[in-house]
Amino acid sequence: MNKILIVAExxxxxxxxxxxxxxxxxxxxPDASITVVVFASxxxxxxxAAATITGVSQVLTVTHxxxxxxxAALIAPQLATLAKEFTHIFGPSTTFGKDLMPRTAALxxxxxxxxxxxxxxxxxxxxxxxxxxxxxxxEVAAEIQLVATVRTASFEAAPSNHNSAPIESVNSTASLPSxxxxxxxxxxxxxxxxxxxxxxxxxxxRALGSAENFNILYSLADQLGAAIGxxxxxxxxxxxxxxxxxxxxxxxxxxxxxxxxxxxGAIQHLTGIKDARTIVAINKDADAPIFExxxxxxxxxxxxxxxxxxxLLKTAQ
Amino acid sequence: xxxxxxxxxxxxxxxxxxxxxxxxxxVMTDGVKMSMNPFDEIALEEALRLKEQGFAEExxxxxxxxxxxxxxxxxxxxxxxxxxxxxxxxxxxxxxxAAKVLLTLxxxxxxxxxxxxxxxxxxxxxxxxxxxxxxxDRPQATFASKVEISGDTARVTREVDAGLExxxxxxxxxxxxxxxxxxxxxxxxxxxxxxxxxxxxxxELTSLGISINTQLKSVLFEPPAQRIKGVMLKNPQExxxxxRRKGLV
Ligand SMILES: Cc1cc2nc3c(=O)[nH]c(=O)nc-3n(C[C@H](O)[C@H](O)[C@H](O)COP(=O)(O)OP(=O)(O)OC[C@H]3O[C@@H](n4cnc5c(N)ncnc54)[C@H](O)[C@@H]3O)c2cc1C
Ligand SMILES: Nc1ncnc2c1ncn2[C@@H]1O[C@H](COP(=O)(O)O)[C@@H](O)[C@H]1O
Numbered sequence: 001m002n003k004i005l006i007v008a009e010x011x012x013x014x015x016x017x018x019x020x021x022x023x024x025x026x027x028x029x030p031d032a033s034i035t036v037v038v039f040a041s042x043x044x045x046x047x048x049a050a051a052t053i054t055g056v057s058q059v060l061t062v063t064h065x066x067x068x069x070x071x072a073a074l075i076a077p078q079l080a081t082l083a084k085e086f087t088h089i090f091g092p093s094t095t096f097g098k099d100l101m102p103r104t105a106a107l108x109x110x111x112x113x114x115x116x117x118x119x120x121x122x123x124x125x126x127x128x129x130x131x132x133x134x135x136x137x138x139e140v141a142a143e144i145q146l147v148a149t150v151r152t153a154s155f156e157a158a159p160s161n162h163n164s165a166p167i168e169s170v171n172s173t174a175s176l177p178s179x180x181x182x183x184x185x186x187x188x189x190x191x192x193x194x195x196x197x198x199x200x201x202x203x204x205x206r207a208l209g210s211a212e213n214f215n216i217l218y219s220l221a222d223q224l225g226a227a228i229g230x231x232x233x234x235x236x237x238x239x240x241x242x243x244x245x246x247x248x249x250x251x252x253x254x255x256x257x258x259x260x261x262x263x264x265g266a267i268q269h270l271t272g273i274k275d276a277r278t279i280v281a282i283n284k285d286a287d288a289p290i291f292e293x294x295x296x297x298x299x300x301x302x303x304x305x306x307x308x309x310x311x312l313l314k315t316a317q
Numbered sequence: 318x319x320x321x322x323x324x325x326x327x328x329x330x331x332x333x334x335x336x337x338x339x340x341x342x343x344v345m346t347d348g349v350k351m352s353m354n355p356f357d358e359i360a361l362e363e364a365l366r367l368k369e370q371g372f373a374e375e376x377x378x379x380x381x382x383x384x385x386x387x388x389x390x391x392x393x394x395x396x397x398x399x400x401x402x403x404x405x406x407x408x409x410x411x412x413x414x415a416a417k418v419l420l421t422l423x424x425x426x427x428x429x430x431x432x433x434x435x436x437x438x439x440x441x442x443x444x445x446x447x448x449x450x451x452x453x454d455r456p457q458a459t460f461a462s463k464v465e466i467s468g469d470t471a472r473v474t475r476e477v478d479a480g481l482e483x484x485x486x487x488x489x490x491x492x493x494x495x496x497x498x499x500x501x502x503x504x505x506x507x508x509x510x511x512x513x514x515x516x517x518x519x520x521e522l523t524s525l526g527i528s529i530n531t532q533l534k535s536v537l538f539e540p541p542a543q544r545i546k547g548v549m550l551k552n553p554q555e556x557x558x559x560x561r562r563k564g565l566v
Binding site for chain 1: 440
């Protein structure tokens with residue numbers, strides 16, 4: 001029997017879809033029972049949502065005011081205590097999971113497998129290395145407790161249905177350190193779809209030339225109900241905020257449609273979009289590497305093409 | 318002495334297009350350009366700036382790996398690090414082992430801060446800093462894009478999925494770097510000469526009493542599934558038609 005513990009990611013009131021993706025990954029392990037744990041100041045809504053995910057057999061909640069914002073140094077000791085009786089401990093490969101899981105693994109003296117992209121058995125997995133230029137198959141000895149992060153772009157979210165797994169509140173015995181204090185977040189929430197879960201993403205690169213010019217992408221995105229992404233060059237130049245960066249060191253995404261405007265297609269960028277269903281590239285350089293992987297390419301000046309696209313899409317609707 | 322420890326991993330240069338060996342036993346590294354992991358270069362730059370601002374007196378760089386790592390340590394010394402330690406081993410080191418090795422050096426050197434890269438661009442693990450912080454039982458501020466020290470605390474801005482988050486942490490602590498923390502300086506020729514005289518100590522990993530058995534075994538290496546090149550279209554009309562046929566707009 002494989003007992004899998006998944007750490008829920010949430011924003012205090014809503015479960016992040018990354019959790020249901022971890023469940024899909026866990027369901028790939030044979031003979032598994034899946035438990036989701038929610039650390040929150042008020043976990044009930046999130047726990048209820050987790051309990052409806054197909055395949056979840058139990059939801060645990062750990063309530064503490066300090067969990068209003070997830071701080072790895074606070075959650076890890078509690079997670080490590082709970083994890084004792086589990087064979088696998090999974091979290092998403094988001095900044096939340098990347099921060100928390102290795103800290104937990106070290107407390108358990110367990111190795112961590114980062115970015116699972118495929119499950120072959122309870123002890124055999126595939127993961128990308130070298131910015132996705134190679135895929136390695138990793139084996140773990142059966143007696144080893146395995147901590148892992150799940151590459152969310154590789155798994156569909158497990159559906160929510162009439163499942164209603166029991167929810168149980170647990171008291172944590174670990175004492176919480178005071179050495180790490182949350183000060184604040186500056187999230188530029190703009191009412192647009194979330195980059196990591198959006199079905200369509202419009203992305204811009206260095207070619208945009210300024211933050212003002214990025215606005216033409218925003219208006220196209222609004223027309224398509226798309227999220228906005230950016231290359232590192234665009235973020236570094238200050239045209240777009242850092243949370244929009246797509247790629248090896250930004251977000252790894254898997255939308256239905258990815259449209260890249262004025263992005264050359266450096267390997268570090270392509271790593272982030274390989275799992276997109278359809279990639280469209282618009283670049284004035286016919287030799288830009290991005291065309292090598294694009295399903296549809298169009299050579300031309302984005303400043304001319306975008307207004308035309310907007311017009312064509314309008315008449316199409 | 319107020320000291321900052323920076324870890325430096327020798328990795329395949331980020332400009333190299335890595336390929337899998339035909340027999341699937343690894344990736345091709347023969348004759349390939351090797352460099353300091355880019356995130357570690359940023360970590361070192363941050364440590365040097367903190368020293369220049371008077372928050373620290375010594376920057377110590379550490380690398381774990383084969384004798385070749387000394388090249389990257391020399392580069393680090395040329396950039397401005399004061400002292401280097403090479404932990405020599407020919408074994409593949411997984412993050413938990415690297416963290417344990419760094420912890421022994423921390424016990425010995427008592428730094429106020431350990432700055433690591435957020436990830437090594439070869440294994441892309443993104444683990445070592447967090448593991449080190451856990452073993453050391455100290456705060457961690459990962460994916461840092463801004464570090465401000467005042468007294469015994471640091472305020473660190475972190476790049477998280479939702480935007481930017483600020484944490485206040487008590488020192489000593491572990492910080493891992495994101496790309497926008499700073500832009501590393503270039504090494505000047507005279508500094509390369511000077512660096513030759515700076516101390517570089519070599520220790521055998523086996524002398525630290527840490528077990529190095531790898532618990533995760535990479536048994537197969539494959540190239541990624543290739544996306545096939547699609548079609549080039551002539552104008553926006555063709556693009557909209559193509560997207561409409563696929564039901565994407
Ligand atoms: C360790 C490391 C990690 C990295 N991580 C990432 C990452 O996560 N994400 C990422 O994106 N990058 C990352 N990079 C950077 C990456 O290597 C590239 O530098 C970056 O992706 C380039 O961005 P770009 O395509 O916007 O700019 P450029 O490469 O400068 O390309 C601009 C493109 O725009 C085209 N163009 C110019 N004007 C027009 C116009 N008017 N109309 C149409 N096309 C036009 C040009 O032909 C060109 O192809 C990383 C680098 C390193 C070293
Ligand atoms: N062998 C090593 N030698 C020195 N530093 C290392 C080594 N392995 C990992 N690190 C440090 O840990 C960071 C994260 O590595 P990783 O967890 O492997 O992605 C790197 O950027 C380095 O700062």
